[in-house]
Amino acid sequence: MLSQNFIDEVKAAVDIVKLAQRHTELKKVGDGIWQGQCPHPHHNDGTPSFTVWEKSQSWACMGCHSGKKNSKHKNYGSDCFAFLQWMEGIGWKQAILKLAKEVGIEPEQDQHAEVYDHKRRLAISYHRNMPPQVYQYLQSRGLDRHDLDDWSIGFDGLRITFPLFDRYRKVLGFSKRKFIETDESAPKYKNSSNSNVFNKSCYLYGTHLVTDDCDEIRITEGAMDVIVPKKYGVQNIVATLGTSFTEHHVALIKNMNKIPVFCMDGDPAGLKSIKKSVDMLAEAGVYSKVLLLPDGKDMTDIANEYKELTEDYIQDHAITYAQLMIQEVITQYDSKVNEIKLRLFPTVKQVLQSIKNGDERKVMQDYVYEKMGLKL
Incomplete structure (x- = not known):
């Protein structure tokens, strides 16, 4: 794991203009502003x-939109690390370490190495000592030995134990599911619990397998x-993992530059949680x-039902x-309208039946259907 101090030190030592000039010819067009072909x-x-903006040490292509803030197109960001990822197709950590080597900054020793090793x-x-009945239960939930x-x-x-991996697959801790009942x-x-290597408020299980092949990040429980x-x-x-969505999660997802898709329950509690998370984002x-x-x-x-079609189901x-909220409003509207129709139905029916002229009654029936959707 690379500390923020190390990352900041490397970034401060890299000149984005010189880095970009290795790949394209740049011409100075203003105060600290350089331009060239993508x-x-x-x-x-x-x-x-x-x-390239020298003062902010950032870059963007206005043609393909890479590096551009708030772009709908997939990009890695706009700093020196993002530039190297973009150009060479390497990972974020690789980019940092490569630039660190170029500017002569030695990677720091991981002070938590012993903790990681203990948890590993x-x-x-835990993995080696799984009883047959636990394996049978996990099989019933759709897993096989390869998945385990x-x-x-x-x-x-x-309890069944699920190691909590960071993006480099180091074990930070565990999520444990009760299997043998001891205390109801x-x-x-x-x-x-939170520790020097793990913080529930900024952790998302499964991030070690997130790739750039998909523009979305699907968030479940x-x-x-x-x-x-x-x-x-x-x-x-x-x-x-059942924790509240936090500003740390927002920052993590924003840094991924992907579209969040909340895949959660639609009950009142679930909708309330989704609304809070969506508003924060x-x-x-x-x-x-x-x-x-x-x-x-x-x-x-859903996955056990749809299997290989689960990705299609999500899409x-x-x-x-916004569409969800509009649908909620329309549902409320329909409910109120139907309530009013039900309340007025006897009166409308009585009025129509009181019309003696058959032609007039037919005209009024059509009018009621057009205006109220009631067919009598």
């Missing part, structure tokens, strides 16, 4: 669309809701989509949050 091989740039050994021990190995799922004597008041799931859909090919699915300039799950089902159930059923 250096990316996938952009056939016939005009100087690429701009725990995960191995991939996610290092284990058992600690009372104990919560079904229990996550590791539990570890199984990540593991089973991922087994059937769902991309970029992560879980909050919107304030940060990130706009979300929502997939409301059918009553009584979670993403594990077909996810809607923008």
